[in-house]
Amino acid sequence: MEVNAEARRILAVSISKLYASRTQRGGLRLHRSLLLSLVMKSARDIYHSSRESEGPPVGGEQPSTEEAMDACSGCPGEANPGHREPQPEPESVEPAPEDPEGCDGEITEDKENRSPARQSRKRRGKASAAPDFLPSKRARLEPGEERYAAAPLGSCCRAGAVDSLSALSLNRVIPAF
Amino acid sequence: MWSDWGAAGPGGDMQWCFSQVKGAIDDDVAEADIISTVEFNHTGELLATGDKGGRVVIFQQEIENKNPPQFRSEYNVYSTFQSHEPEFDYLKSLEIEEKINKIRWLPQKNAAQFLLSTNDKTIKLWKISERDKRPEGYNLKEEDGRYKDPNTITSLRVPVLIPMDLMVEASPRRVFANAHTYHINSISVNSDNETYLSADDLRINLWHLEITDRSFNIVDIKPANMEELTEVITAAEFHPHQCNTFVYSSSKGTIRLCDMRASALCDKHSKLFEEPEDPSNRSFFSEIISSISDVKFSHNGRYMMTRDYLSVKIWDLNMENRPVETYQVHEYLRSKLCSLYENDCIFDKFECCWNGNDSVVMTGSYNNFFRMFDRGHRRDVTLEASRENSKPMQVLKPRKVCAGGKRKKDEISVDSLDFNKKILHTAWHPQDNIIAVATTNNLYIFQDKVI
Numbered sequence: 034m035e036v037n038a039e040a041r042r043i044l045a046v047s048i049s050k051l052y053a054s055r056t057q058r059g060g061l062r063l064h065r066s067l068l069l070s071l072v073m074k075s076a077r078d079i080y081h082s083s084r085e086s087e088g089p090p091v092g093g094e095q096p097s098t099e100e101a102m103d104a105c106s107g108c109p110g111e112a113n114p115g116h117r118e119p120q121p122e123p124e125s126v127e128p129a130p131e132d133p134e135g136c137d138g139e140i141t142e143d144k145e146n147r148s149p150a151r152q153s154r155k156r157r158g159k160a161s162a163a164p165d166f167l168p169s170k171r172a173r174l175e176p177g178e179e180r181y182a183a184a185p186l187g188s189c190c191r192a193g194a195v196d197s198l199s200a201l202s203l204n205r206v207i208p209a210f
Numbered sequence: 211m212w213s214d215w216g217a218a219g220p221g222g223d224m225q226w227c228f229s230q231v232k233g234a235i236d237d238d239v240a241e242a243d244i245i246s247t248v249e250f251n252h253t254g255e256l257l258a259t260g261d262k263g264g265r266v267v268i269f270q271q272e273i274e275n276k277n278p279p280q281f282r283s284e285y286n287v288y289s290t291f292q293s294h295e296p297e298f299d300y301l302k303s304l305e306i307e308e309k310i311n312k313i314r315w316l317p318q319k320n321a322a323q324f325l326l327s328t329n330d331k332t333i334k335l336w337k338i339s340e341r342d343k344r345p346e347g348y349n350l351k352e353e354d355g356r357y358k359d360p361n362t363i364t365s366l367r368v369p370v371l372i373p374m375d376l377m378v379e380a381s382p383r384r385v386f387a388n389a390h391t392y393h394i395n396s397i398s399v400n401s402d403n404e405t406y407l408s409a410d411d412l413r414i415n416l417w418h419l420e421i422t423d424r425s426f427n428i429v430d431i432k433p434a435n436m437e438e439l440t441e442v443i444t445a446a447e448f449h450p451h452q453c454n455t456f457v458y459s460s461s462k463g464t465i466r467l468c469d470m471r472a473s474a475l476c477d478k479h480s481k482l483f484e485e486p487e488d489p490s491n492r493s494f495f496s497e498i499i500s501s502i503s504d505v506k507f508s509h510n511g512r513y514m515m516t517r518d519y520l521s522v523k524i525w526d527l528n529m530e531n532r533p534v535e536t537y538q539v540h541e542y543l544r545s546k547l548c549s550l551y552e553n554d555c556i557f558d559k560f561e562c563c564w565n566g567n568d569s570v571v572m573t574g575s576y577n578n579f580f581r582m583f584d585r586g587h588r589r590d591v592t593l594e595a596s597r598e599n600s601k602p603m604q605v606l607k608p609r610k611v612c613a614g615g616k617r618k619k620d621e622i623s624v625d626s627l628d629f630n631k632k633i634l635h636t637a638w639h640p641q642d643n644i645i646a647v648a649t650t651n652n653l654y655i656f657q658d659k660v661i
Contacts (some may be wrong), residue, residue, distance in 0.1 A: 043494060046552055059307040059330055063392055063411040064442045064461055064501075065557055071497040072551070079494075 040080035047073040224570075224582075224643060225659040226606045228599055230285060232420075233270070233652035235597070245636055245648040251315040253322065254639040257285055257646055259653055260310025264294040266327055266380075268338065272427045278660060283644070284654055289338055291380040294329040299430075308333050312397050314406070316419075320363060324383070326406060330393040333408055335384035335419065343371040389415050389425045409446035409458060428476045429458060429468065445505045452511065459516060463487075463500035467527065483514075483525050485532045495547040495556060503559035508568040509640075515571055517562040522573050522583065537583040537590065540575050542613035542624045555629050565638045572631025577622070578649050579609055589631060591607040595633065595647045595654040605659065 053067075055060055093172050234243065242263025249258050255268040270288035275281060297306040307330055316324040322339040329588060341570075347369040350358055370469070392410035399406045407428070408415050413430035419567045429446075433439055441462040449455035454470045466479035487496065499519035513534070516523050520541060523533035534585045550556040555576070562573040574580045592609045599606055612621040635648040643658030 037555045042547075043469075043551075050554075058305055058306040059309075059393070060302070063439075064444065067442055067461060067559065068498045068501065072494055075497075203225060 034107065036083045037080060040076040040083070043076040044073055047076065219588055225658050226263065226593055226645075226656045228601065228604045228606065229283075229644070229655040229657045230434040231597065231600055231652055231654050232267075232285075233553060237650045245635060245651060246309050246311060247655060248317060248637045248646050248648050249313045249325075250637050250639055250646065251325075252317050252640060253640055254644065256288065256315070256323060257637070257655075258313045258315070259646075259648065260313050260327060261651075262307075262309040263297070264292055264308030264310060264329065266291055266293045266310060266313065266325075266336070268378075278434055281642075281657075283657070283659040288381050289378040291336070293327045293334060293336065293382075294332065297331075299331075300418050311394060314397050314399050316399055317403055319403075321541070324400065326397050328394050328397050328408065329561055331387070331390055333386040333394070333397060334382050335386075336380050337383045338378060338380050341377045341379060342374060344374045345369045346372050349645060384419065384422050386417055386422050389417075395444060395445065398446060398447045398448045398456065400453050401451055405453075407448060407456060409443050411442040414443065414446055414456075414458060415474075426474070428470065428474070430475065430477060444502050447505055447507055447514075450507050450509060450511045457505055457507070457514060459502035461501040462497070463502055463518060465502065465505060465514070465516060465525065475661070481527070481530050483530050483533075485523070486536045491544070493547060495551055499547065504561040506562060508564050509566065510568055513568065515562050515564065517560050517573055519558075519560075522571060524571070524585070526639050535585060537571070537581075539573055539581050540611070542611055543576075545550075546624065550629070553629060555632075558632055558634060560633075561635050563636055563638045565643070566641045570634050572638060573643065574636055574647070577627040577632040578633055578634050579611075580636055593656075595649050595652075595656075600654075603659070606656065616622050 042202050051066065054065060090156075222614050234240075234246075242261060242265075243258050244262040246262055247260040248256075250256070251258070253327045257270050257271070259269075261265050261267075266289075268286060268289045269285035271283050271285050273281075273283045283407060293310055294308040294495060296308045298304070309329055310327050311330065312326075312328050314326045316326070316335075318324075322337050325338070327334055327336060342628055346353065347370075349363060349366060350360075370379065385593055386408070390408065390410040390413070392412050394408055394410050394411040397406060399539050404420075405418050406414055408417065408425075409429075412432040413427055415425040417425045429443070431441070431443065442462045443463075444459050444461055446456060446458035449457075455467065455469070456476075457465055457467045458466045464482065465483040467481040467483070468476035469480045470476060472478070472480060487500065502516045502518050504517040514525050514527065516525065516533075517539075521539055522537045522545060524535040524537075526534045536647060547556060560574050562571060564571055568585050569581055569586045572580060572582045577593050578595045580595065581592050583588060592611070593606045594609050610618075610621045611627070613616065613626075617623050631649060633647055633649055637646045639645065643655050647654045647656065
């Protein structure tokens with residue numbers, strides 16, 4: 034989904050900016066960090082709501098969330114009259130896409146060597162949940178020697194990924210002085 | 211509705227001419243040379259710049275021809291000094307940059323000039339004084355300073371002052387330190403000439419110019435829980451005439467006017483200036499582009515101007531619900547916000563300034579363009595600061611950006627704009643039509659053909 038991809042891209046860019054700003058001369062800039070976190074929050078909300086509305090593959094597009102993305106994709110949609118604010122639940126949505134089969138499948142795996150994105154919801158903790166495009170902060174082998182590749186989001190761990198993003202506490206990016 | 215301010219016509223139109231450019235010609239810019247602030251003093255005779263390397267350079271105006279229309283003046287280096295050095299906060303393991311964030315001149319009281327300069331944490335009061343005489347004929351000392359053998363002294367004389375080459379000395383008279391946890395973004399001298407304010411992301415402090423070991427905290431927007439932080443202070447300024455009034459702007463696009471007579475802590479504003487957001491312009495980056503980067507009172511004290519990423523707004527102090535005038539600086543960038551976010555340009559903090567009689571406002575843009583908006587005649591112009599247009603008294607040709615469709619001759623398309631060439635700092639002479647425009651590491655001085 035275009036909206037998804039855009040939101041993920043913005044999130045990834047934002048997070049890398051946030052990490053980069055930690056090593057900036059003069060220390061972390063509060064104003065900049067705040068603005069980054071606001072963008073990340075918007076992107077996360079769009080991503081989250083568009084993931085919720087996806088469900089099992091739905092045919093049509095979702096114009097309301099797309100309109101919020103117009104500034105990014107630069108598509109001619111900007112000229113649309115009747116711009117609306119992004120609606121969290123487009124009318125045509127199917128029930129939320131909880132995919133229990135994917136989670137059940139995970140239980141039989143090696144629990145100790147699970148990558149963060151593949152955790153089941155039951156095991157989820159705030160600190161341990163992280164979307165697959167974030168650099169992993171866990172102790173691990175040298176790059177290229179990871180035991181598990183990050184799973185693509187379209188697969189059985191979809192539910193886990195959605196919950197991972199929502200669990201990512203953006204408020205934590207503001208350093209508490 | 212607004213017409214281009216093109217060729218000269220009757221009725222006192224301004225025609226901007228190149229006057230001077232200061233700084234290295236190299237394309238390779240040393241980071242320390244990046245200009246970070248520009249400020250004329252109250253008479254316009256002195257022009258100060260601060261840079262990322264912590265240096266202050268002051269230029270003095272020398273008038274070659276006083277008579278209009280041939281009025282010609284030149285700004286030459288008057289004094290250069292190292293204002294701030296890099297420091298290290300050992301407690302927080304943080305380096306404190308020496309970059310000069312702001313310079314503000316004090317009104318002149320005697321022969322010496324005084325200015326305040328600040329980096330992220332420390333404000334300093336500098337005295338700039340001239341010495342053009344030196345004493346000669348001491349009884350006990352030789353001319354080179356060595357003490358004479360007292361047995362050789364047979365007569366007594368009074369030392370005399372003899373002329374010498376002009377020497378300009380800058381000395382730090384006060385250091386105002388350790389009052390800001392966050393990064394200082396503004397300083398503003400009060401009209402009482404005794405106090406000034408300094409503002410960081412979350413707090414504003416009031417200082418007395420004579421007292422360095424304490425300051426009063428007058429605004430504190432730090433939440434009890436930092437995770438609840440939603441906005442920061444981005445700029446603050448005292449009213450030009452009312453010594454009890456100041457304003458501060460926020461990252462949410464609001465401006466608060468505070469009256470220090472109301473209470474010691476001005477957390478409650480007297481007025482809140484805010485314009486409702488246009489829902490049709492909502493995007494991921496709405497919050498970033500609505501953050502105010504600069505706020506300036508008009509000289510007459512009736513209006514204030516704010517600069518956000520895409521526009522300049524003029525507010526009447528008596529009307530809080532919307533600005534009285536809004537000028538689009540570079541609306542063609544609205545569709546490019548995603549790219550500007552990726553290359554960090556969306557975080558650029560542009561300043562703005564008024565001319566002497568508050569009829570024209572000016573602000574910078576990209577590609578070394580800067581914009582002027584004539585409030586009275588409802589005209590605007592885009593000009594460029596570049597070495598190509600730098601012949602003496604060369605008239606600047608208005609520039610135009612082509613936002614879409616077919617590009618006309620002499621227009622530049624949005625995709626060709628150089629976003630590394632940005633004009634963040636501009637200043638207007640308090641009386642005359644002379645402007646100082648800072649590109650990355652060069653200072654351009656332009657003047658109106660007819661002054």
